[in-house]
Amino acid sequence: MQVSTRHHADATVATLTGRIDHQTAAQLEAALAPLLAEAGANRGALVLDFAGVDYISSVGLRVLMIAAKQMREHQAQLLVAALQSVVVEIFTISRFNRILTVTPTLDDALALCSPAALAHYRGAGPATPP
């Protein structure tokens, strides 16, 4: 599983790739920790781009739940965007679609973050330095 990040105004997009399972969930948790801390401190938004994630297990879902809780405590936002169809099913079956903010596309997610984040994303400008 791999994680790369881009900044769009007050929003950070973390692009995840691969499987999130019992072997890789701890890796995800470690990768998200600084991003959550930063977004929380700024009361900003962290968008997880799931377009490249083909599977997530219960352990991975738990990492997302803890991340969302941490963001709520700091009045920040966590959004999950662009799920593959199989992952949509896993979110539905686990009912995580009810406790996380899930959007069909990255564009939809950034629209929920802020106008500036959406404008920056749509402008396809260079990534904002963190």
Added chain:
Amino acid sequence: MMRARFWGTRGSLPVALTAAGVRHKLLTALRAARGRPLTTEADLERVLAGLPFADAATYGGHGPCVQLETGGFDYFVCDMGSGLRPFGHAAMAQRSGGAGQTFHIFQSHLHWDHIMGLPFFVPAFVPGNRVVIYGSHPGLEAALRRQQEPPSFPVDFSIFGAKLEFVHLEPGRAHQIAGVAVTSMLQRHGGDSYGYRFESQGKVVVYSTDSEHPLEQPEHTQRFVNFFRDADLVIFDGMYSLADAVSVKADWGHSSNIVGVELCQMAGARHLCLFHHEPVFDDAAIDAVLAETRRLEEITRGATRLRVSAAYDGLEIGL
């Protein structure tokens, strides 16, 4: 080990169909029958066969009680929820009420919903019968006596005519009981609970209810994978959705269908049976959980298929 027979499958609190629930099922069946031939019994059966389980039947509402038919003469039972009462009646009828029966009963734990059937267990009133209650809790006998003390119940424990025995099972060790190897294992639940692994004649049944799985602890997961290893049937606490189990109902001591599928897949188990149904759920809700769990198994399947079912009062699973 030949067969598992479910006498009570509901968690926490027994429930019953309401008048409105029965009426809904009848109306659904009548609508399905519109315009179809209804002359013969076979016609009627065809209509019923086309209905979802939730419309044609019910999951039932008795508290946890599962009988394991081992091929031997003695009875094997897991837990004494309210389902123990109909099991006791059936056992009496099966052998014409004859004395001299032995019942081996394995207690997951001592919460009310798992012990409330004992005062209504008719074979325990029959002199000459033997009821052996196994568990790994130190307070096993005291808890069962206490539920029949005033002001909780009007009939004292001493009323039982059968010989009641209490046997402590050391967790993690296989105990040979009437031809069956029985191993208990500590589970995470308020006041502790224990799962049981039954092995006989090359078949394995695991009874694992009232068990929460801390996903952040890989060693816990591995312990359960080992306990479920190559089981022919895993009877599993699938009471909550995963989202509930790790958020608002974290530390409530129960698990989810998703964790059941994952553990069984990792363990190479053959059949997952969802058990200890949420009492809030109606039949349609349990039907939906079953369909979703089967779909999850399908989209996450490895080399072998895991059969998935949802327990209902009256279900029999042959091994």
